[in-house]
Amino acid sequence: MGTGTSAAGGFASRLLALRTRAGLSQEGLAHAAGISVRALADLERGRSKGPQRRTVRALAKALKLDRAAAGELEESASLGRPRPRPEAATATRPALVLPRDIGDFTARGPALDRLHALARNAEPGHPPVAVIAGQPGLGKTAFAVHVAHRLAPDFPDGQFVVDLRGMDPEPTTARDALASLLRALGVAESGIPSGTDDRAALYRAEVRERRLLLVLDNAASESQVRPLLPGTGRSMTIVTSRHALAGLESVHRTALGLLRREEGVELLTRIIGPERVRHEAQAVRDLVDLCGYLPLAVRIAGQRLAVRPMERVAKLVTQLARAERRLDTLQAGSLRIRAAFTMSYQHLAHPARILFRRASLAAGPDFSPETAALLADLPVTQAARYAEELTDAGLLQPDPDAERYRFHDLLRLFATEQLAAEDSPEVCEAARDRTARWVLRRATAAALRFDADRHLDPPVGDPDPDHAPADREEARAWLEAERAEWLAALQRSRTAGRHQQVIDAAEAMHWFSDLNQHWDLWAEVFACSTESARALGSRRDEAVHLNYLAWAHNICRHDHPAALASAERALTAAREVADALQETWALAYAAGALHKLGRTSEGIERLQEAAALVGTLTSPQGRLAELSVLNGLGQYLRVSGRVQEALVVHRRSEAVCRDGIPGQPAELIAMYHAAALQEVGKDLSALHRWTEAEAPLRQALAHFETAQMPAWSEPARLDLGIVLRRLARYDEARETLVAVGNALALLKSPRQSEVAAELDELDRTITGE
Template identity: 65%
Template sequence: MHGGTPLTGEFGQRLRHLRDGAGLSQEALSHAAGVSVRALADMERGRTRGPQRRTVQALAEALGLDDGEAANLEKSAAEGRPRRRPATGTAVPVTLALPRDIQDFTARAPALAQLLDLARDADPGRPMVTVVTGQPGLGKTAFAVHAAHGLAPHFPDGQFAVDLRGMDPEPTDPRDALTRLLGAMGVADAAIPADTDDRAGLWRSMVADRRVLLLLDNAADESQVIPLLPGTGTSLTIVTSRHTLAGLESVHRSDLALLRREEAVELLTRILGPERVQAEAQAARDLAGLCGHLPLAVRIAGQRLLSRPHERLGKLVARLAAEGRRLDGLQAGSLQVRAAFALSYRQLPPDSGTFLRRASLAAGADFSPETGALLAGLSYDEAVTCAEELTDAGLLQSDADAERYRFHDLLRLYAAEQTEAEDAPAVRDAALDRTARWMLRRATAAALHFEVDSDRAAPHGDPDPDGAPTGREQARAWLEAERAQWLAALRRAHDTGWHRQVLDTAEAMHWFSDVNQHWEQWVEVFRRSADCARSLADGRAEAAHLNYLAWAYNLCVHDPQAALTTADTALVAARKCGDGLQEGWALGYGAGALHRLGRVEEAHSRLREAGRCLASQTSPQARLAELTILNSLGTLLRQTGRAAEALDIHRRSEQICRTGIPGRTHELMALYHAVTRQQIGNDLAALERWHEAEPPLRQALADFEAAQMPAWIEPARLDLGLVLTATGHPEARETLLAARDGLAALRSPRQVQAADALDRSTAAM
């Protein structure tokens, strides 16, 4: 049928003659046989001299060969296949046996189970690859070795392990790794092709029909791994790397996490024995925490204690608790956390190294690329690139939902060591100053989105207008996400003497603080701003910010005694500079503190005095303050059994709200009106006019929700729930339940009242 075809010679030459005789192009034969065009071209050029029997059979069927022709093609392929080395001779065999398993291996059961399922459900035509990633010290190699030993029975044709030395200055070249793999398969040195692609092709052809397990430990990148991966057959390759190796497609991934506390203690137990750990159970838990639940750190601590059989666990806990010495304490023999981190750090490009160590200066549990860019002196885009590279290297952890990054606490210590060693104090100070100034400007501009005291154009002064938050929702999200950063910036500004910047930022935060009354940090913010006003000898600003501070003591941390002391100080400052507005506010805040302290008559007296003081002022700000004082006076009267008088006062307040105050926005007056409606509803409830009380309370709640004021929403919800309970309304229990949970989230003392009302409601059912 195919006359002229040579009966002898290399497989590639024979295959090409057969294809030409059949009138098929490489593409047509590739499609018919299910073999890639590249693989077919490699065979015909002699780069692949001995393909496996299954491949030859597929080619013979596609070419339409009879039995004799097919047998001759298989014979020429068999002659090109590499021979195994004889058991005797002068050649030294290359062994790539799995490393010794760790007898005290702990945890990782779900990840191990997934690998076992992967091996059991293997598709014979698709080699399996799993990539084990994670930060330094998570035990990636230990996990992979333990898994390989457990999976070995499923791969009877061999298990091979290659250390790719990805963290070395010169990682293992794929060409050299293929030499070792081929040698382990019995290929003589002289039979190993010179070209890397040829070696890869030979390796793939040799494992195509075998069930082998390949462990590629400590990979540097995808280009190092890809030539070593089998192309067909039922094999499993386990790759470990500090990088994500995102370029490897269609692979299973095991991203190892930190141990849970009980797992870390179990690892200590396996190293030290149960008696020693049980004898100091709390110290063992503390030690696990100080090790950050990082397997390498826990193992180091355990092995250190194992070598000191009489040393108490508590002694090592005390040593590690001194944070500056924690990394020094986490070493035992050749195992050192610092060394593990240094391997990765030394491989980083200069910008990424700078980004990593300077990021340790960031405040809070996590940080944004903006913060990292400011500290490292990079552009935003450069910082994002560095952050992603460090995440891939396992040196940072990225947030699943937001573009934010965090350190493992031991890695933060290591990064802090590096910035101490490599960055001069002046450089660190400049980085912190640059970051603080930027953060204060952004925080000030963002907070001004919540200003409702007057008509205001869009806030200005942001250091990056193109990237600035637009609108309240974005501003709120930024201020909440970056709370630790801008608060740290405020501290630095205060301590450095940037008094005016502190005052500007704190003043801008005035209305935003009302939205977030549950933040205890407002005490620190306004304590620092009042101190800065004092340093600037600005009496009016000092009185105002002392009043803000008294508000924070009253409503944010619920410390009425501190609030009273602060309000009295604000009163002195206001009278000294002749500021009647701040005098009225100081009297009002002092009254609120006295009321909370149970000194009701004194509170009543101060509220009356505050009202007279403010009534003598003519400014719109004084009218608003007077409105607040009237509402507070009415509340005090109601709570002392004088609900009818309270209702009269709150009706007067409502009339002021309806009339409006010149120069004040509709939005601001709507908020005051909502507060007044809430008080009217409570007055009517106190008079047991339950059905009349419900509408104003519902309206107040709706207004607060529209204004997105959580600190005002939940108390109003509780007031409504109490009225609904009294009327037997079907929504009562649901409303009380929501109020209880909302007040608990705000850490409000009224959560107790909500819980009690809910209990009574349940008992009555």
């Protein structure tokens, strides 16, 4: 013990002296060597005894030591390392014996069946190789051992397991693994060649005529595995690894996913017994949810409960519900979920570690390489490369369709822990702020693609114009994918006092919000911009954004009391600054809320007041507001039974659209025209002029579909389905109504109930009931 301690102390003092002489801080040397600051501090204090050779080499390189000095540093480190056991001792270890199977093994049926088929259908010239890779905790080793036991009768010449120690600082070499295999096959020690290639050739010759099942567990790399694969014969090899081993050719890949909830419940049932599960069925389901459906986490929870038979499942659920304690709680004896993650994390290169932990700061459930690059302060190309490395290591989950990544819930908690341990609060705040500034600028430029007046402008203000969304489709895709990120950026900017940026971003979002009325986040967006306008003391901006907020409460959240309150506040602000346009919008939004609150006659009065006011405006914006007012006024007249008046109002709106509005793009007027046509179709339906109603509704639907406006197209489709039923075109009506049902549910539309009612009426009509 004394020798080891003094050796560690000798290395520690030598390292500290070398760093001081080089004029480097701990953080500077750690960064240059690719190790954590904590690890370096432990080395300098003598807490870490005998660092591995590659760590010492990295430190020597970072310190720019010559060969002699590097050798002395390595010698002092070697004194603290445990002495290796003699080869003869390792040769006698029963390391290749197949471990016992797990009696409560659960699920994985399809994967088992595929490997059974692979073994049965193997051709002598192509010994099958199955690779089982994935994130820590999926149960890869347990699955491989279970498969080996199931397939053992098909491989009468033996089943061997070699732990390649891929997570160790120095994994088992192919040369050493081959020596172990050759001994297990009966080759005398004197007959084992010294070189890796010669050992591999002898191994392949030995297994050529045998039927062996080989499990290569915990592989580190393709180069470690390749020499261990048989060349011919009917043997089968199963490889497990936390890495994808994408470079291995002609192999069968088995992707183990997370458990389904019912599979997790089944596993817990086998561990703790059916009686406890029946007694606390909901708590057991909640427990599986909190384990993130990760097999290792579920097993740890089950083992913990198994040794505490009097403890309620609900108690463990309560403990796991506290995110800050979840990883601490998920341990049972030597089984620790954090340890499984730590091994993978410690094998990452320094920049990959930074990206892994900083990505936990992303606002949404997933993130892009651009967001990861901003948080980690890396070039995007490097961030993308490290994200792929993290994916191959099982630490990130890739999106199947887009270049985006997400954490498993437990891995996100682990990444957050590493962030707290290795990055200061100042570094984290700088990362968040850097990301927020960039994202908000990109979001503002992208949203302006939908602005009626500025949609053709170049992406002025975008932080990376060369890679900015090139058109509306790309802008839409970016805004949809990054909505959690830009919403967080907006809120952070408001908190930081960057109020004009907040107002500019929300203003840019105005037209885009109309295309995505089913997003309830718009209320947060415009509440944020309203607060910023108030902070700047701009009553006009406050009126504008209070109107946007009233719209969001009315249309997106269906919170009509809140909409009315916002509209009334907007009306007060608009009148204070004598802004007739904003006064018009405030009256219109208040009318919408009043109508939904059952006060339609009051709503009509507000809209009539708005119509009179907007008639005094000559600006293009005034004409657009007039179209909205007319469409709303006609709606409420129709609902009040004044259908003929409603049709006159909507025909007037239609005529304004046909004449056009100077200075406004044709596509914008076409959208208003489509809205007017939909209202005309509904008026004609209310007058039972079903044949006349079909054409304007089809025109409106076609426009909304072309413009990709589901919040508009689906209600129009419902209106068309109603008309088709009344025209006795039952097959078309059913097809249309069924199609619209699911779509309205996704949009959270209050008109969902109409679909069921129409389908019921259709069934009664057909059956004659």
